[in-house]
Amino acid sequence: xxxxxxxxxxxxxxxxxxxxxxxxxxxxxxxxxxxxxxxxxxxxxxxxxxxxxxxxxxxxxxxxxxxxxxxxxxxxxxxxxxxxxxxxxxxxxxxxxxxxxxxxxxxxxxxxxxxxxxxxxxxxxxxxxxxxxxxxxxxxxxxxxxxxxxxx
Amino acid sequence: xxxxxxxxxxxxxxxxxxxxxxxxxxxxxxxxxxxxxxxxxxxxxxxxxxxxxxxxxxxxxxxxxxxxxxxxxxxxxxxxxxxxxxxxxxxxxxxxxxxxxxxxxxxxxxxxxxxxxxxxxxxxxxxxxxxxxxxxxxxxxxxxxxxxxxxxxxxxxxxxxxxxxxxxxxxxxxxxxxxxxxxxxxxxxxxxxxxxxxxxxxxxxxxxxxxxxxxxxxxxxxxxxxxxxxxxxxxxxxxxxxxxxxxxxxxxxxxxxxxxxxxxxxxxxxxxxxxxxxx
Amino acid sequence: xxxxxxxxxxxxxxxxxxxxxxxxxxxxxxxxxxxxxxxxxxxxxxxxxxxxxxxxxxxxxxxxxxxxxxxxxxxxxxxxxxxxxxxxxxxxxxxxxxxxxxxxxxxxxxxxxxxxxxxxxxxxxxxxxxxxxxxxxxxxxxxxxxxxxxxxxxxxxxxxxxxxxxxxxxxxxxxxxxxxxxxxxxxxxxxxxxxxxxxxxxxxxxxxxxxxxxxxxxxxxxxxxxxxxxxxxxxxxxxxxxxxxxxxxxxxxxxxxxxxxxxxxxxxxxxxxxxxxxxxxxxxxxxxxxxxxxxxxxxxxxxxxxxxxxxxxxxxxxxxxxxxxxxxxxxxxxxxxxxxxxxxxxxxxxxxxxxxxxxxxxxxxxxxxxxxxxxxxxxxxxxxxxx
Numbered sequence: 001x002x003x004x005x006x007x008x009x010x011x012x013x014x015x016x017x018x019x020x021x022x023x024x025x026x027x028x029x030x031x032x033x034x035x036x037x038x039x040x041x042x043x044x045x046x047x048x049x050x051x052x053x054x055x056x057x058x059x060x061x062x063x064x065x066x067x068x069x070x071x072x073x074x075x076x077x078x079x080x081x082x083x084x085x086x087x088x089x090x091x092x093x094x095x096x097x098x099x100x101x102x103x104x105x106x107x108x109x110x111x112x113x114x115x116x117x118x119x120x121x122x123x124x125x126x127x128x129x130x131x132x133x134x135x136x137x138x139x140x141x142x143x144x145x146x147x148x149x150x151x152x
Numbered sequence: 153x154x155x156x157x158x159x160x161x162x163x164x165x166x167x168x169x170x171x172x173x174x175x176x177x178x179x180x181x182x183x184x185x186x187x188x189x190x191x192x193x194x195x196x197x198x199x200x201x202x203x204x205x206x207x208x209x210x211x212x213x214x215x216x217x218x219x220x221x222x223x224x225x226x227x228x229x230x231x232x233x234x235x236x237x238x239x240x241x242x243x244x245x246x247x248x249x250x251x252x253x254x255x256x257x258x259x260x261x262x263x264x265x266x267x268x269x270x271x272x273x274x275x276x277x278x279x280x281x282x283x284x285x286x287x288x289x290x291x292x293x294x295x296x297x298x299x300x301x302x303x304x305x306x307x308x309x310x311x312x313x314x315x316x317x318x319x320x321x322x323x324x325x326x327x328x329x330x331x332x333x334x335x336x337x338x339x340x341x342x343x344x345x346x347x348x349x350x351x352x353x354x355x356x357x358x359x360x361x362x363x364x365x366x367x368x369x370x371x372x373x374x375x376x377x378x379x380x381x382x383x384x385x386x387x388x389x390x391x392x393x394x395x396x397x398x399x400x401x402x403x404x405x406x407x408x409x410x411x412x413x414x415x416x417x418x419x420x421x422x423x424x425x426x427x428x429x430x431x
Numbered sequence: 432x433x434x435x436x437x438x439x440x441x442x443x444x445x446x447x448x449x450x451x452x453x454x455x456x457x458x459x460x461x462x463x464x465x466x467x468x469x470x471x472x473x474x475x476x477x478x479x480x481x482x483x484x485x486x487x488x489x490x491x492x493x494x495x496x497x498x499x500x501x502x503x504x505x506x507x508x509x510x511x512x513x514x515x516x517x518x519x520x521x522x523x524x525x526x527x528x529x530x531x532x533x534x535x536x537x538x539x540x541x542x543x544x545x546x547x548x549x550x551x552x553x554x555x556x557x558x559x560x561x562x563x564x565x566x567x568x569x570x571x572x573x574x575x576x577x578x579x580x581x582x583x584x585x586x587x588x589x590x591x592x593x594x595x596x597x598x599x600x601x602x603x604x605x606x607x608x609x610x611x612x613x614x615x616x617x618x619x620x621x622x623x624x625x626x627x628x629x630x631x632x633x634x635x636x637x638x639x640x641x642x643x644x645x646x647x648x649x650x651x652x653x654x655x656x657x658x659x660x661x662x663x664x665x666x667x668x669x670x671x672x673x674x675x676x677x678x679x680x681x682x683x684x685x686x687x688x689x690x691x692x693x694x695x696x697x698x699x700x701x702x703x704x705x706x707x708x709x710x711x712x713x714x715x716x717x718x719x720x721x722x723x724x725x726x727x728x729x730x731x732x733x734x735x736x737x738x739x740x741x742x743x744x745x746x747x748x749x750x751x752x753x754x755x756x757x758x759x760x761x762x763x764x765x766x767x768x769x770x771x772x773x774x775x776x777x778x779x780x781x782x783x784x785x786x787x788x789x790x791x792x793x794x795x796x797x798x799x800x801x802x803x804x805x806x807x808x809x810x811x812x813x814x815x816x817x818x
Contacts, residue, residue: 057339059334068334069333069334071334071340072340073341076349141341141342145331149342149364150272150301150302150303159578160575161529162528165539203721206531206723206727209719229748231749246536248531391752392745392747398574398575399570399575400716400719401715401716401717402744404770412575429758430753430757430761431753431762
């Protein structure tokens with residue numbers, strides 16, 4: 001059986017994490033494959049998965065009744081997609097994520113990760129550091145997008 | 153300078169041969185000397201002052217292949233009186249040309265290096281002659297990446313050429329836009345999001361950057377984050393220009409005259425001025 | 432005919448013989464321009480002879496103030512500089528560059544066939560000689576030479592006058608190393624000396640052309656006492672200047688001070704009228720205006736002196752690079768005393784004081800530098816002090 005530990009250790013999101021945590025994480029991981037056009041997740045669904053993109057391209061879309069799907073962002077190899085907020089109420093996706101090309105991902109089950117983090121706060125701290133980092137990056141990118149810098 | 157022209161303020165008359173629409177407000181013009189005899193030589197990154205009869209002059213970068221010097225190619229965005237008149241020129245119409253002016257991209261000194269080009273919007277126009285140069289002398293350079301960002305897919309310049317370039321095995325082209333509909337197959341996200349994925353050896357790379365000031369600022373930050381030093385990054389600046397000769401004063405940017413010291417600057421030489429406001 | 436006097440010689444011309452000096456210049460076919468009174472103003476205008484000079488007048492200059500006053504003698508050059516400078520002749524403020532004629536889709540360029548005036552500048556002060564040298568660097572010594580300036584400059588005959596201790600209220604040439612004594616760039620340089628009952632000019636010969644002019648003018652070799660008297664006139668002027676500017680490290684000071692609060696303070700007073708740039712003898716900014724006649728068949732290109740205080744000056748599609756008055760004043764002053772050094776290897780300010788005198792609200796470049804310099808230290812203290 002494939003162990004996900006080396007694959008996880010390879011991901012930019014987990015770069016530098018103590019190898020002792022990888023076993024816990026691997027227990028929550030599975031591989032998935034999406035062919036072009038398939039949805040990884042859809043708006044309003046409960047966000048039970050955290051995706052690490054291994055290969056391919058994913059577009060983040062909001063569906064507008066008038067304009068159809070509006071692409072907000074495309075993601076690729078090394079990017080992460082999902083919510084590790086761990087709040088009490090279930091978290092729901094705000095947008096759709098669709099594979100543009102054949103896309104392979106490593107999927108972490110959020111409930112499983114949450115349980116591991118609750119049990120081992122050192123792991124929780126490591127995960128939070130990385131998640132906040134990825135949020136900050138997303139926030140920066142979105143701010144720049146909002147400035148509409150190509151406007152004269 | 154145009155050969156044997158003693159008066160640098162006197163335009164030479166060129167004829168519009170072809171006019172092609174690029175986007176809703178941007179056109180590419182091909183100009184030749186009437187009679188078509190002498191060549192017009194320039195270096196990638198330089199610009200000309202284009203004159204529309206009676207309307208005035210605008211600085212427009214040269215977008216054609218340096219090797220094809222019988223035709224002068226300019227991509228012009230209709231943003232004012234002069235550029236509107238230029239964009240409305242029909243084949244056979246005459247335009248005045250003064251130039252070429254300005255400091256070029258250092259394409260020759262870049263031999264042996266990986267090349268990263270980051271362009272935003274109309275910023276691809278002054279970079280296209282450099283791209284032609286690299287492709288023509290492909291063996292002289294290492295890995296070659298173009299990252300091109302625009303507002304929407306409809307705002308991309310040279311769309312067919314981009315698609316042709318994408319098909320090459322020796323040139324990676326990333327096109328990204330700020331927003332797009334589902335029919336867009338390229339990337340969505342600001343240019344800076346692509347830089348982490350570009351392939352280059354930071355120790356042996358030169359990056360050429362041209363686009364809106366904000367785009368250049370954040371692009372430079374990302375490139376520095378990828379391990380380039382300020383001396384490995386070149387930027388092309390834009391300022392109000394009237395003479396192109398460094399005499400009229402309008403294009404001043406701190407100690408620089410963008411028209412003659414630039415428009416292409418090595419980033420380490422202008423770093424201190426880049427972040428200063430209203431300079 | 433007398434043997435020519437050598438360059439560097441000192442001669443004396445009596446005031447009574449001075450008209451012959453101007454007549455000699457005039458005979459060479461120059462268009463003589465120099466200080467004259469018109470409508471109650473001291474300007475540089477056409478001179479036909481000595482009678483056009485403002486004999487017996489002087490001026491009082493202060494920040495935002497210029498007043499003509501009577502002297503109690505008949506000195507010909509007993510005043511300072513007025514609002515105009517010689518740049519209006521070398522760098523015409525409004526100049527036709529070319530015309531073009533349209534025929535159908537085609538048009539043809541018609542280069543100008545103008546007669547270029549050959550000027551003789553009468554009464555050029557040392558600060559203005561330095562200003563010409565500054566503009567030489569801009570228009571003649573860069574990558575591109577400006578032909579309009581070049582031809583006028585090369586032809587000009589220059590009769591300099593050392594400043595004689597009057598009307599120096601806003602001057603600071605000593606601080607800038609540009610005066611009050613003319614040391615270069617003249618054909619002839621005069622010092623007007625008016626001791627008890629006497630009135631003569633000490634003349635220094637700067638060029639062979641200057642020496643040639645003197646051949647037709649009664650003159651004699653200057654004695655030691657006359658040379659000393661002239662030197663003391665200049666020394667008295669140097670001691671009498673109304674302003675000082677500490678140029679020590681001024682470029683670096685300004686480069687450090689882009690965000691100094693003083694810019695806000697001065698911007699609150701500055702009207703952005705651009706008077707300082709119009710009167711400045713080194714300001715060279717200009718714009719290009721393309722126009723057509725009413726039929727649209729003939730186009731013209733004009734060059735017009737321009738002012739960095741307008742929003743349009745730095746306009747780029749979408750907006751101005753310097754939208755705030757603060758940034759525009761900062762651009763002007765920083766250009767004069769900082770970026771100019773990097774651009775042209777010299778100061779852009781020659782200490783003539785015109786920008787101070789002719790500022791309608793009396794903004795004083797020397798005071799602004801002093802304020803920035805003096806408060807720089809205290810700003811640092813605030814930054815690093817106890818909170």
